[in-house]
Amino acid sequence: MSVTTSTFKHVSYLWNEATAASMAGDEVALLIYRSNLLGADLRLTNYGGGNTSCKVISKDPLTGKETEVMWIKGSGGDIGTLKKSGLAALYVERLRSLTNVYRGIEFEDEMVELFNHCIFDLSSKAPSIDTPLHGFLPFKHIDHLHPDAAIAIAAAKDGKRITQELFNGSIGWVEWQRPGFDLGLKLKQCLDENPGIKGIMLGSHGLFTWGDTAYGSYINTLEVIERCAEFIESKTKKEAIFGGAKLQSLKKEDRLKQAALLAPVLRGFCSSHTRMVGHFTDDDRVLQFINSKDLDRLAPLGTSCPDHFLRTKISPLVVELAQDADLSNEKALKEQLAAPFEAYRKMYADYYNACKHPNSPAMRDPNPVVILYPGVGMFTFAKDKQTARVAAEFYTNAINVMRGAEAISSYTSLPRQEAFNIEYWLLEEAKLQRMPKPKALSGRIALVTGSAGGIGKAIAQKFADEGACVIINDNDAQRLEGAKEEFQKKYGKDVFSTVVLDVTSEQDITNAYTTSALAFGGVDIVVNCAGLSISKPIEEHTEKDWDLLYDVLVKGQFFVTQAGVNIMRKQDLGGDVLNIVSKNGLVSGPNNAGYGSAKAAQLHLSRLNAAELGKDNIRVNVVNPDAVISDSKIWEGAWAEGRAKAYGVKVEELPAFYAKRTLLNEIILPEDIANACFVFVGGLLNKSTGNVLNVDGGVAMAFVR
Template sequence: MTETTHDDLPTGVRELLARSNRLGSDPTVTNYGGGNTSAKVRATSPATGQEIELLYVKGSGGDLGTLRAGGLAVLERDRLVSLDAVYRGVEHEDEMVGLFPYCSFGHGGATPSIDTPMHGLVDLPHVDHLHPDAVIALACAADGEELVAKIWGGAVAWVPWQRPGWELGRSMAELSADPDVIGAVLGGHGLTAWGSSSDEVEERSLRIIREAAAFLERESRDDPFGAVVPGREALPEAERRARAAALFPHLRAVASADRRQVGHFTDSEAVLDFCSRESLERLVSLGTSCPDHFLRTKVRPLLLDTAVDAPVEEVVARLGELHAAYREEYAAYYDRNAGPATPAMRGADPAIVLVPGVGMFSFGADKQTARVAGEFYVNAIHVMRGAEGVSTYAPVSEADKFAVEYWQLEEDKLARRPKPKALAGKVALVTGGASGIGLATAQLFAEHGANVVVADLDAERCASVAADLGSTDVAVGVALDVTDPDAVQAGVDAAVLAFGGVDLVVNNAGITRAGSLADTSLEDWDLQFSIMTRGSFLVSKVVEPVLRAQRLGGDIINVCSKNAVFAGPNNVAYSSAKAAQAHMVRLLAAELGEIGVRVNGINPDGVVRGSGIFAGGWGASRAETYGVAEEDLGKYYAQRTVLKVEVLPEHIASAALALTNGTLPITTGLVVPVDSGVPQAFLR
């Protein structure tokens, strides 16, 4: 189905989209990507001219809060309902999903989800299926059925755990036929409600959620998670953040043993309180329950059980032991439950790591996935708190969790994801990233899937550049003075806290003060060496422990200059600093190869366009030296090259990409000329 404007849609569908966006934007109602909604409308078939009933339902993989018309699956309801005649029972219900496309209206819109029968088999025109924490708390309580009956007295039904599919759709159809029943709590899962209008189903959904929350608030015992355990209290914020930055690369190594992951850090009050309580170990071992939760968080987190003030070396040693045990336990879980047709194990590393006193570290193939995994575990904490407050938390069985985690339909959904971009899962720190070469590099790296930390002196400008690259799931800005060791440490820590670590470093920060030996002051000499040579050294030195802890290899690139080779006129300090930067490439390449870190350099010719250096007076100085107008300086540089092409920021960015995207996987210690061919700077 072609994306249309909402004005072109039937009234019921416009109401559906508006309702979905309202429900999906409220975290107390449902989580990101969770739940689905639907509407049934009458339409005329263009094929037969007869009136038909269409089912519009949120498709697989969408999000209610941002749902648009293109995210809806559109089916002819009569054909969907008629599939009941070929349904062969629970053990065969997965085969029904393959029949949904044959019920499509026109091109069918988005891929129908497994929850389609829950909507299509209900006769009422509007259905909501949601995952509110308050309702899931009841759904995961040991005596949830009795609690639901106590709260709603039959107006809201109880449905024992069933994996989503045709059978659950049949249950919803049967319950919704009773005019006194407005919805159902699905054991271990969530909420489904129905109504004769969009307003009615929304009111019913919100009423059920509101009444569930009120019951939990009114009836909950004090301290559902038990007393605070001495020594597990949250560290002060500054100390907590510093501890998180020190641990994160080691935790990322653990989460990335099977495949590279990006991280997200959460130290919200809910997380810190949960991690401080006496029920922590018991509840962590039980894992999450709602399918949307454990599909994103794995069956359980890894709990780092060291003292909050233990030396980092001691914590890292214990982490290794816990990780080995976690992998062994996960493999055993897989072996206990896998059958001949089960998809291969996807990985045995944790998606969630809890560190008492510090917070929660969540991981995923990209930043959004990592962040959402953390959000889902916070939802799980709320669910456990609610269930423990009025009953006992009792998630679905291990076998039921495994059946969803390794569901072939879930595997098929994963297979439909687009192929990752070349730099996906990698975190790039670009100094001097707010203009010129740094800006072009940041833009190109983000375009190819990297998470980018834009580092420069001007915090406001860094934030603006990062925002242009995308949300904080893509890029962040960090104010960073490469000459200040404390500022460099703070900047690298900020990068680590944003994305879990650093993989690619582009040492691009630079400045120049032209002058002959006689004209160059000691201050000019020291300034240029402090920014370019010392700055590259400082950033590399601070990042090195992060690269080492991650055990993922990495890349460091020094943006040098053709002046590192070419003895140009009146440029003694700048050219000397760049020559030192270039030789640093060779030295670091030799040293860091043992941890899989490649170190390379780029020697550009003068890049005039977009350059902060040239705009700051360097352009005028060079133009005067060469006897040309400043506006013609780029053309002048081009004419002295072999190729007669002006060097632009994008050319240097492309070289940085080639050095980091796998094109040159075993190249290190190389300084690449990107100068349009300056014979005096040919490397030999």
């Protein structure tokens, strides 16, 4: 039959003949193309999950003779975003000859080091633990994926029988075993005993499929997964999914409200060991599971696929709160959640102590990764946003697996000892130890007002560069859209979120912090940077001018801080408030009564807040810029003209004028202010509050006396 996008209902057929034709003869390029297509469909495999390979004949650079080389996704890669630099290349003959030195499954881990003796391309990626699983199979192209539909069968109580009957023996079966050299030998044995099969199901784990060409492997993979999905759908009775509904979800608006109120409190509990970043989803598949009668039975079982388990921990924490509970009482809420969190930590410690080996790594963070709130949604917490988001994706896939397995049989998870052996595998520990040291602001969440341009954008970029998640905002929607495009291109979707914010609007302030809570779990750093300037002689100042300056600069700073402090207290993690004030808060100048007095009010308000918030470990500090003209809306139009008039110079002469009056003769840039802000929050000044840092090139009149 002719294969088209309409051929498949449960998987995405994405192959483009013209694109593939442009790679004809380059099997490695076709491997990358096939991998990216498979990785683009989360029903087929998760981020970082699965593996793909191809075998080609190449000239040995040492002997000049033709030799078989296997290109395979390297350690820690992701097939959806795979590039050639992410592949490992190995001599197939050398890899297979390692059977001569293999000492048995007790010495499994020592084989990983020996993979390095098989490397063909010395600039390629380090080989992964899956390398022998592909190497011992003879096929030119191989796909190893973690499809929801296939794992549902693999994790079913009688999955082996179902596989045999569903595929009439054309798909083999290998019982659960931790990935490694011995599992590679088991795959070869399965093929030898079942010649002509087109794939192998790994119990509780995933699927191996193959083909003589990249396209042949791609189609075979899709057809096998499609068949699994069709079978599950035919057995699924919608009214009986997960035993049927136990309760109904709140309306979307109410779900988000509850989630935003709860997220900072959960984040505080989950950060008792390491500061975490959160993610929230109320995906329909999640709601169906958490609202079901079978939730209490299935949730404690945990996941089956080792990739799912590594990302989501032994099991989730189910929050026993009424879906419409009043979550505004912070003290009562924390008291209600303290016991289940303590019980979870004890459960995890008991699991560790019962399963540990003499050489096991020390127990890791005992807090949950996945938290389920029936009627509302799922929270996940991890060291950064991407990891938290991916954990949510993995648990959603695990839900799909449980749903399918329950429809065709009954779901079985990994035994706890096997789960432990994966989680605390020495090779996994070594991989964790090789990870880069966290950046200074990793795990921190910052809201910088007025961050679509000028000083605010520079601060947000600096914080993002140093590992923080940032909420980009502005009262100018068009300007905000431009900043969004810029941040998306530079950082990707997991570093920032955007929201329109007019700091004079109570509703906008509430929306901004709701965005931060839902996107990242809360807030740690509040930077009050939004501002405007009006320069007029005293006789020309109007009440409207005065009110606007004080509403934005003083009231805006106060109410943005007030709302941020409310979230920081829920988290109980301390925090930072940085106020971008001005040299004018200390220096008297002409034509500046409204702006200068508002800046003075901002400065003293900062001191007052610092005095009050120390008990919460919330630091409040000030950065005083001067004459930051680059990319600043303040310097557009009347303000620049007013200052130029006041000093008797032309507008275009202002940067040089301001530089010449400083002790250092320097023009001040937005990046200079961003660096000063980082000084306060980067970790070296954690015992500093109520301070003022001038970044003005040196203006003697602005020295703090």
